[in-house]
Amino acid sequence: MTLYDQLPALLIAVPLFTAPIAYLLRAHGLPWAAATAAVVMTFIISCSIAATVIGGETIVYEMGGWPAPYGIVLHIDALSALLAMLVTGSSAAALIFGAKSLADEVGEEIAPSFFAAWILCTAGLTGMVVTGDAFNIFVFMEISSLSTYILVSAGPDRRALVATYRYIVMGTIGATFYLIGVGFLYMSTGTLNTMDLAARLGDVTELRPVLVAAGFITVGLALKAAIFPLHSWMPNAYTFAPNVVTVFIAAASAKVSLYVMMRIDYAIFYKNIPNHELQLALLLAPMAILALFAGSMLAIYERNLKRLLAYSSVAQVGYIALGIAMSSVAGLTGAIVHMFNHGVIKGGMFMAVACLALRYRSVNIANLAGAGRAMPWTMAAFVIGGLGLIGVPLTPGFISKWYLVLGALEQGGFGAFLVMVILASSLLAVIYVWKVIEVAYFKEPRANAAPIEGEAPLVMLIPTWIVVLTGIWLGINSYVPVTLATLGAETLLGAR
């Protein structure tokens, strides 16, 4: 076997191998260095895998050399490769960005376990997107969830503990629902491999357990993906987590649950349960539409910048859920591209917020008066991100909304309503983004406010701008995500 053939396994093996080492490194700065090395490595591997699958190929890697369905296989197609790039890329970007600020926020004492958890969180999320086994998804879901709890609980504010506790309870319910569903699927088919499940479900005559499984799995994943009204864990988890952790989890973690939902609901249930697309639409579309409005409205009335962006994420997850509910190539392409693009946009915005928090020692919007002059580069990055959230042309947000609108127009009369909903929600995004801009650029700082040291340090500013420029690049030339997403959507719907 050449090194090239081993790449899929190395994607998981490298971080798993590094995590225990990082945990044992007690010297200053070394755990961070180990984590960064491992995560950058996985990012390079996933880019190289993406370059292979963009031609329409699917990579199958048999773990332990045992063929499916007896052993566990990794199954990487365009969709998994795109998500793997998102997970490893945002993890690497956040770690490099946090080289300085993480040392401030996370104490020396817990640094080894914090960075070990960071590596494992990346491995867990990557493992979920590359595996071809329904139970293996659960195992890596556990790895990613438990390590995310550690990352969130490291927040400097003690309210981080309460937020984590809430997250643990909701996350555990979500994962348990998923497991119950997989249990029923195993009972009905005797297999756990996703391809084999899809093939064998066709012969199952007693559909009751399968239907219940579909319900449990979809609702459990909706809970983990924070689709409104199951989002209650998300705003506080994002708000009280260390700033750099928020960059990573806001960019990647909910997306992976949405990915699994697409995989299971389309690759497995879509062909085997009669009218499954209707069931899915009836469940997801109302939740998505509510999410678009409720998330945006909550963001408009929010005073804490991090929580504002978290509520905005609730709305943005709504767009993705809406695309999933459409069950058409255009709708799914829109959903997949938006997963990727929103990850880039939100990641960049939370980086800007971390820069602001470093200088202002507060993320209350009212305290940020004058930030536009004191920190021009940071605020410019934030504004470009905000334009992406709204969906202005030449930003990545425009590309994904374009495909969502195309998908909606295919739906006939109801589609026109969906287009209105998408446009109205984008206008609401204008309001909450403007709210921040107004304070930062047009409000005089209070007379007694402490003077600001000036722009954020270059070690933070440069990674922020690399992410922002990546976003602009994706808005102009969206070849990679759109090609991978279209391939992915066609595979999911069985059109290929």
Added chain:
Amino acid sequence: MITIIFSLFLLTMLVLVAVAILRTDNLFTAVMLSGIFSLIMAANFFVLDAADVALTEAVIGAGISTVLFLGALALTAEKDRSPPVGSVVPLISAVALGSVIIYAVMQAPRLGDPKAVVHNHVAPWYLEKTPELIDVPNVVTAVLASFRGYDTLGEVFVVFIACMGVMALLGRVRPRKDSIKLTEYEERSRNLRHHLIPRIVGKMLVPFIVLFGLYVQFHGDFGPGGGFQAGALVAAGVILYSLLEGDWRGRELVPEWFSSLLVAAGAFLYASVGVACMVMGGRFLDYSALDSHDPVHGQHLGILLVELGVGMTVTGVMITIFHAFARRGVR
């Protein structure tokens, strides 16, 4: 027939105990009852012929969890101060969820039906191929450590992260005003030493528990057992010793740096075996590559090593968490 009657009896007991746990406001009683709950559950698994799972449930559910709960209780009050608030919403959702599951299970195959799908797809292949490909008598071990060894690797890391999580959270809890000083705590933990009979009898048990743990560890290929159960047993031996002789003596026996080293080293060993297989020219976790002449011998070696990794991590995690809890609230 007798199996069904026995199962019915056990399940009824299970429900009764569960209701009793909910209704009691004495935490000590609740802890004892949850130990009994796990024991009944273990018996249930045994009736269903899942000896490995039964062993794990007995050791972890009835043994270690009970000890951890008691350790926590020793530092807090015995009575639940705020009685549980009765609310209708959780009741309704629990009943609704339960009914959905029952609705689905009504179409499940009968217990032990040889025609059930689960017995006719991958399971026969495992039974047929294990002697030829892996050659261990216990097929459960073959599936767990080799055929689905990638899952088990993930599970070891779950245990590893859980330990890191508990340590990170306990490290953040600031000592309360009424917390005790270290000397006072050691004084208190020495108290059990005055109870001569449990101390003498208990200490006699410790070597046998550890020996049995080692037996379960290295006999996992042949009978029920393996790293998860063995790790819990060895840790139970150390924890029993700490309870009888005082936590400080336990920490002398297994220092904290050593138990946390075990946690990481076990997970590292498992991952390294996987990487070693790649270096030897096979796929990740393909133990056959470990011996270029005899793939079956490679499988034996691989399973031995990964089970050892599992055992190390589980032992380390249990002991680390026990010490951390026992010292909780100490300034």
